Amino acid sequence: MTTTAPPSRRPRRSGVSPSLRRYGAALKSPRGLVGIIVILVLALLSVSAPLLFPDGYDVQSSESLLAPSFTHLFGTDELGRDIFVRSLYGLRTDFSIIVVAVPVSMILGTILGLIGALSRVAGTIVQRVLDIILGFPGLVLGICIVLVVGPGWVSLVIAITISGLPAFGRLARAALMSQMQREYVTAAETLGVSRLTVLGRHILPNAIDPILVQGAVFVVQAIFIEAALSIVGLGIQPPQPSLGALLNVGTRFINQAPTYILGPTVLLLLLALAFSLLADALNETVNRK
Amino acid sequence: MSAKIPQENREVLLDVHDLVVTFDTPAGTIRAVDGVSFELKRGQILGIVGESGSGKSVTSRAVMGMVRSPGVIESGEIALSGNDLRRLNAKQLRRRRGKDLAMIFQDPQAALNPVMRIGAQIEESLLIHGSDKATAKSRSLELLDQVGIPNPTTAAERYPHEFSGGMKQRVVIAIALANSPSLLIADEPTTALDVTIQAQILDLIRTLRDDLGVAILFITHDMGVVAELCDDVVVMYHGRIVEKGPVEQVLRAPRDPYTISLMDAVPRIDAPLRPTPPATPKPVLEVNELRTDVNTNRRGLFRRPEPIFAVNGVSLQVSEGETLGLVGESGCGKSTLSRTIVGINKAASGSITIDGRDVTGRGPRDRRFISNNIQYVFQDPYSSLNPRRTAGQSLEEALVVVGVPASEIRARCEDLMERVGLNADQLDRYPYAFSGGQRQRIGIARALAARPKVLILDEPVSALDVSIQAQILELLKDLQDELGVGYLFISHDLAVVRNISHRVAVMYRGQLVEQGTTAQVFDNPRDEYTRKLLSSTPGLNERFTR
DSSP, rough: OOOOOOOOOOTTTTTTOOHHHHHHHHHHHHHHHHHHHHHHHHHHHHTTOOOOOOOSSOOOOOOSSSSOOSSSSSSSOSOOOOOHHHHHHHHHHHHHHHHHHHHHHHHHHHHHHHHGGTTTTHHHHHHHHHHHHHHHOHHHHHHHHHHHSSSSSHHHHHHHHHHHHHHHHHHHHHHHHHHHHSSHHHHHHTTTTOOHHHHHIIHHHHHHHHHHHHHHHHHHHHHHHHHHHHTSSSSSOTOOOHHHHHHHHHHHHHTTTTTHHHHHHHHHHHHHHHHHHHHHHHOOOOOOO | OOGGOGGGOEEEEEEEEEEEEEEEEETTTEEEEEEEEEEEEOOOEEEEEOTSSHHHHHHHHHTTOOOOOOOEEEEEEEEEEEEEESSHHHHHHHHHBBBTTTEOOHHHHHHHHHTTTTTHHHHHHHTTTTOOOHHHHHHHHHHHHHTTTTSSHTTSSGGGGGSOHHHHHHHHHHHHHHOOOOOOEETTTTTTHHHHHHHHHHHHHHHHHHHHHEEEEESOOHHHHHHHHEEEEEEEEEEEEEEEEEEEHHSSSOOSSHHHHHHSSOTTSSSSOOOOOOSSOOOOEEEEEEEEESSSSTTTOOOOOOOOEEEEEEEEEETTTTEEEOOOOOSSSHHHHHHHHSSSEEEEEEEEEETEEEEETOOHHHHHHHHHHEEEEEOOOOTTTOOEEEEEHHHHHHHHTOOOOOHHHHHHHHHHHTTTTGGGGGOOOOOOGGGGHHHHHHHHHHHHTTTSSSSESSSSSSSSOOOHHHHHHHHHHHHHHHHHHEEEEEESSSHHHHHHHHEEEETTEEEEEEEHHHHHHHHHSSSSHHHHHHHHHHOOOGGGGO
């Protein structure tokens, strides 16, 4: 042997796996760091909302439609409720939707995309179905689901999950197609390793990078789908707040109290921005290799 | 004309002096070319030989003025007929490129634009350097004729995909010659080609030198090609020139230890044969009248295309402890044959028998039996190991499949590593930490995990440098003597096949045209194609026997 690599002293399977370390590196870049800090701060605020404001989001008073001040950071709404409090509770709702819908969509989409490895026919059919979903605008799809399930948290989660499937499915299938050509996949097959094991061991790990990045991108889309459906009144129902629901009501008072929607908008943008920064940073580290 | 001028009196065309090219990497600065000096005269072919990473390609790129970032020409002179090319600015350099110096690339497929007619591609290089349309057209036909393409007028109207690999390389050469450059740089121009085609291209290059008097800088890793073609040779190692001089002198009486080891590593077409394996061979793999249809994938619901038999009636046997070498050029069906035997492709007719059991049908139980008894070693050690899994995990996968209990796996992995000449403590490394040769050893270890009776080795050494190649061949021979495995050794390299095989089969267009002991096939080839193959192989023949 002409070249000898430096001896590795890392004992077997201890420490952090290299792929996890790679994702960790995304947090070291300025963009990733800012993204994750903003997300953590917002998550902390929304989780601690019941502790900070134990009276809840529905405390009404006679001081309606006030502009932002030190007592009411974002002002008050038409029923004299503090918009800052309602925004934090709204953020809570949004996080609860993201935390459920995005991972479910990711996992389901990936599984659907990988079905092609087990049966070519099933793979083709699934892709065509995903194409049909892709052809539906998110809002129209949401309206259809709301018509069936009725407005609320559940239908939002379902709508968001379904609208995410095509992207995840496509990415997983792309990874599958390219990996199936690789010699190490052929090697595993000639060794007699089962299809399912090959899928989990050799193909899935290579599909995960683009899917994770898409996951972060999709969070942003999810927030906007929630907002869009809530703005037209098909999402979260009053009095429960969500960022989208707040905007929905706020736009009605845009003439009397233009500052009504300011706070929720800023929070929504911050959240979306933070996730897209994170997605960007992830994308960069993952593709650098 | 120039062929008549004696070598010494010719004018020096290219003078490279003390060239240093460095690459800034995160791991520090690498001196890829470190103080390289050589001269090239008109009408001369200078070979630069070296293994991968020796700096030979970087040297040629430096001469072209095309060192890519992060590479930087640190110091040195590159003088083309007295003018220092390093002093030219980008525009001046561009004008000289193509006109005074031209390049031939390794892969003709990648060097030609697939959507342009080849005539237009040749004319393009002429038009850029200022000829008018009519002259460009007649000159391009003249060039096509010169590089030996029949019917230039019709050929100019065709697209690259309508040509074979060798013809495409001729077109690439025609483009390089378009503006009558005085210096031609050829970077491994025949590596991607079959031996018979390689022989034709080498002939062409020789004719160009003799008829046009161009100077050629020929970069290669193949000592045989150097021996056949070059006048002078420069041997590079780790960015430095370790030896240079006339080919006769360097190859016959190398002085530098590296050159000596390189020469010893080259498998020779006249080396002694392997001793025959013990008598009463027991056949472990029998293939009978096998045919494989490679056109089944395109079958639709309503259409059943004509079958294309990549393997068309092949019969062969591999016995315990014996190597059957399978030789053939690209597209002859040798890989399809091996893939059919391990069950990646489906047999259309004929039979495959392993250890007396017919496995042609490949039921679920047959599959297990096949993978326990026949294993496959791939050509490219870089793509046959999953980069995300350690060497240990790759071996473990193979062991788990054959039902080795978890408690024994670690010990078996260590044993396998040592058996193929690696250290057991390297098990936890990822593939990137291994060199090409080491990776191929892991590939062999993985194939041996199931203790198979037959190994199918599909060009296992052709992606490796010669010195590594020799080591892997030795390893394979030792393993065979020790374990009694039968090898089906597939290669396009006759010298390698001769080195390791007891018997040889020659494949051409899906059929075996000749089969016999190594001595029979190499010394007394009966088939015409075998003879052609043998005569095309550039070898270190008697002329260079030390």
